Amino acid sequence: MNASARHGAGSGLRRLADDVYATLPAWVTARLVVAASMLSARLVADGLMDDVDRPMQVGRGLMAWDGDWYRALVDFGYDGVRLEGVRFFPGLMLLGRLFDLVLPGGSMVALLVVANTGALAAGVLLRRLVLAETADPRLADRAVWLLALFPSAFVLVWGYAEGPFLAVAIGALLALRHGRLSWVAALTLGAGLLRPTGVLLALPVLVAVWRQRHGATGRQRLGGIAAVLGGPIGAGSYVAWASLHFDDPLIPLTVQRDLRGAPIDPFSRLYEGLGELLGPEVVGDGLHIPFAVGFLVVGVVLLRSWPARYGIFALACLATALAADNLNSLERYALNGFPVVMGLATVAGHRRLRVAVPVLSAGCMFALGVLASLGRYVP
Numbered sequence: 395m396n397a398s399a400r401h402g403a404g405s406g407l408r409r410l411a412d413d414v415y416a417t418l419p420a421w422v423t424a425r426l427v428v429a430a431s432m433l434s435a436r437l438v439a440d441g442l443m444d445d446v447d448r449p450m451q452v453g454r455g456l457m458a459w460d461g462d463w464y465r466a467l468v469d470f471g472y473d474g475v476r477l478e479g480v481r482f483f484p485g486l487m488l489l490g491r492l493f494d495l496v497l498p499g500g501s502m503v504a505l506l507v508v509a510n511t512g513a514l515a516a517g518v519l520l521r522r523l524v525l526a527e528t529a530d531p532r533l534a535d536r537a538v539w540l541l542a543l544f545p546s547a548f549v550l551v552w553g554y555a556e557g558p559f560l561a562v563a564i565g566a567l568l569a570l571r572h573g574r575l576s577w578v579a580a581l582t583l584g585a586g587l588l589r590p591t592g593v594l595l596a597l598p599v600l601v602a603v604w605r606q607r608h609g610a611t612g613r614q615r616l617g618g619i620a621a622v623l624g625g626p627i628g629a630g631s632y633v634a635w636a637s638l639h640f641d642d643p644l645i646p647l648t649v650q651r652d653l654r655g656a657p658i659d660p661f662s663r664l665y666e667g668l669g670e671l672l673g674p675e676v677v678g679d680g681l682h683i684p685f686a687v688g689f690l691v692v693g694v695v696l697l698r699s700w701p702a703r704y705g706i707f708a709l710a711c712l713a714t715a716l717a718a719d720n721l722n723s724l725e726r727y728a729l730n731g732f733p734v735v736m737g738l739a740t741v742a743g744h745r746r747l748r749v750a751v752p753v754l755s756a757g758c759m760f761a762l763g764v765l766a767s768l769g770r771y772v773p
Contacts, residue, residue: 409522413518420543423539424513424543424759427756428548431761432456432767434760436452439452439768449768451768452767456551459772461505463475464486464487464490464553464555465501466479467487468494468504481646484587485588486554489508491504509554512558513542513561515558516541516560517541520534520538520541520560520735524736536748537736540735540742540755541735543759544729546773547729548763549726555588558588559585559588563581563592564732565577567707570621570703575603575614578599580624581624582595582625582628586624586630586631587631591714592628594710594714597706599621599622601703606618657718679720686728692708692738692741693708695737696733696734696740699737704737708728708731708734709731712731723772723773738755
């Protein structure tokens with residue numbers, strides 16, 4: 395290795411160390427908030443609920459809700475769980491099995507290590523991406539904190555796929571920023587295997603590739619096509635396998651439809667939800683509407699303040715969540731569109747909002763974590 399290469403490697407390691415050092419306090423704080431939410435939920439259940447009313451989620455801890463499904467998939471595969479389990483894309487299951495081979499403690503430990511390591515990597519990569527776009531370390535640090543303390547970010551601590559999904563999604567757009575299309579293709583393919591929203595990464599990638607089409611070589615154009623198709627190929631390969639395996643066309647998607655209702659116009663659904671704020675659904679779907687409106691406002695900030703690809707991806711994830719009759723998990727789907735955190739960090743840059751935004755976000759994360767542990771909120 396020549397002197398120039400050694401200098402570059404050393405500089406890269408120093409940047410990585412700086413990013414990890416800046417990310418760890420937010421990562422640790424988020425886990426303390428989640429621990430407090432789970433303890434609060436247990437105290438409420440012990441003090442106010444009898445055995446009949448006690449929600450099972452309290453006892454499931456970090457493996458509640460989808461975590462139970464992923465643990466069962468790691469242990470038994472798709473044929474060993476109810477057909478509904480086919481809606482969970484295989485990326486986290488495969489990573490869980492890989493880590494289970496080398497870690498003690500079984501599938502639960504493996505999944506939690508994957509989820510929480512992915513969340514740490516996502517924070518590190520987000521900081522690097524914001525710095526690449528703005529060279530503003532304060533904005534980058536705010537983004538890291540708001541990712542860790544986002545209202546639905548308690549799932550980054552639980553046994554969910556969001557941690558590794560965000561890591562590969564952020565990594566893909568960071569690679570796109572640096573023109574490394576082969577990395578973009580590989581990472582978006584991984585995102586498609588982890589979450590169906592990985593398909594939506596084709597939109598920001600297409601925007602960037604289309605703008606650079608003039609003067610591109612044939613090899614670069616092929617790389618751009620591969621980068622755009624990575625997410626759809628990843629998700630589509632699983633849907634194709636499941637359709638053949640269970641002899642039911644598009645079964646991962648049709649099962650989702652059975653749970654979330656038929657797709658509808660997201661604007662109409664948002665308008666309908668505003669009425670639910672005043673009716674009996676105020677603690678049901680109505681609960682999600684203030685979040686949806688807030689995320690929409692932040693999406694507009696993204697479009698005005700950042701390259702268009704970020705706002706397009708964030709708003710596409712929000713629109714997908716709103717295009718369902720059942721708005722359960724809307725906040726988590728919005729988090730999949732991670733640039734919403736970058737827009738929120740921009741909003742928090744205003745002097746009067748610098749403290750209020752992260753404190754409010756952390757408060758929402760605590761509250762939603764309590765409600766999820768009590769079975770009153772579907773994360």
